[in-house]
Ligand SMILES: Cc1ncc(COP(=O)(O)O)c(C=O)c1O
């Protein structure tokens with residue numbers, strides 16, 4: 027393996043690790059599921075609870091601008107997406123936001139009922155599409171999911187919107203947003219990108235790639251905390267042509283006029299529905315400060331170096347010979363995780379966690395190693411490879427205590 031200490035010493039992003047509260051003695055490689063706690067988020071939550079909720083109570087909607095928090099947080103996320111102001115709002119979960127945007131896409135393409143996706147997309151994306159189809163009936167909505175290599179052929183004149191996730195949650199493979207968006211547009215198809223495993227770790231240029239719509243996650247690489255709200259991106263060019271169906275009062279032009287009839291707010295703010303969870307959103311808002319001054323290209327370069335080092339390390343270890351690297355080798359095809367397939371993946375994941383290397387298991391046979399360049403070091407990679415090789419060489423993953431599937435994640 028390369029000289030790990032030199033790599034960490036020369037890493038310009040290494041000081042950012044100090045902005046997080048990482049548990050001592052653990053190597054945390056699960057930031058693609060739940061990012062760790064940024065100290066700024068802890069302090070903000072304390073302030074929101076003690077001073078704002080605890081002391082200022084209801085006045086905080088104005089005096090601490092709670093009412094403006096979804097838009098303000100969206101504007102803080104926007105630069106990470108390559109989005110000009112006025113196109114991103116923070117709200118709800120990805121699942122709920124997909125529903126709003128899918129309905130919008132169908133409105134924009136009347137006569138085209140198909141929502142096209144990839145068979146191994148994250149299940150919630152497929153489920154939301156199936157729910158939409160059941161609600162609207164097959165004349166107005168058809169859920170079509172095909173293998174990745176059949177997507178181009180499936181883009182026919184019945185397709186209203188292509189809904190894809192940029193980085194596949196299972197194998198870490200990465201789609202080329204710009205090329206796929208262009209191909210879809212040439213066929214009159216809108217694109218809706220799920221950026222759950224991209225926002226905060228990959229350089230994104232949604233505006234210049236002409237993306238129509240996107241959603242993303244607050245609790246993974248944006249480090250906003252468990253169940254942090256998600257976000258919606260809707261390109262400015264579509265905003266005055268659509269109305270989303272979950273038209274709650276906070277998406278109204280004047281919520282406090284309490285009118286009986288719905289009038290949407292201007293722009294992407296009309297994608298708000300009900301009252302946001304202020305504590306959770308405040309945590310995400312503060313967590314985003316970690317990105318101040320961070321060059322996303324530099325972040326990507328480190329992410330690639332971490333995943334590359336890990337894959338090289340695994341291949342060089344004879345004890346890891348039965349691990350199949352599912353994640354593409356090519357930089358332009360790889361997100362920020364490495365997935366290994368192994369028949370005893372569950373036991374390996376549990377043994378790694380017990381050894382202090384926090385990874386996750388995805389059924390049926392995948393161990394995921396998520397690398398977050400904001401806080402993971404090259405030393406973390408070396409430790410993960412060493413522990414994996416040790417466990418496999420000692421058959422530790424076959425220990426009876428690792429055989430029962432006792433956990434949900
Ligand atoms: C690609 C992808 N989309 C959507 C989700 C779920 O989003 P939510 O729980 O915010 O609905 C996840 C993970 O939870 C995911 O990995």
Ligand SMILES: Nc1c(O)cccc1C(=O)C[C@H](N)C(=O)O
Nearest residue numbers: 058059060148195222253388435
């Ligand atoms: N959202 C999660 C949860 O509430 C519990 C456990 C895991 C998750 C996840 O984020 C899973 C994740 N989207 C994945 O890539 O598998």
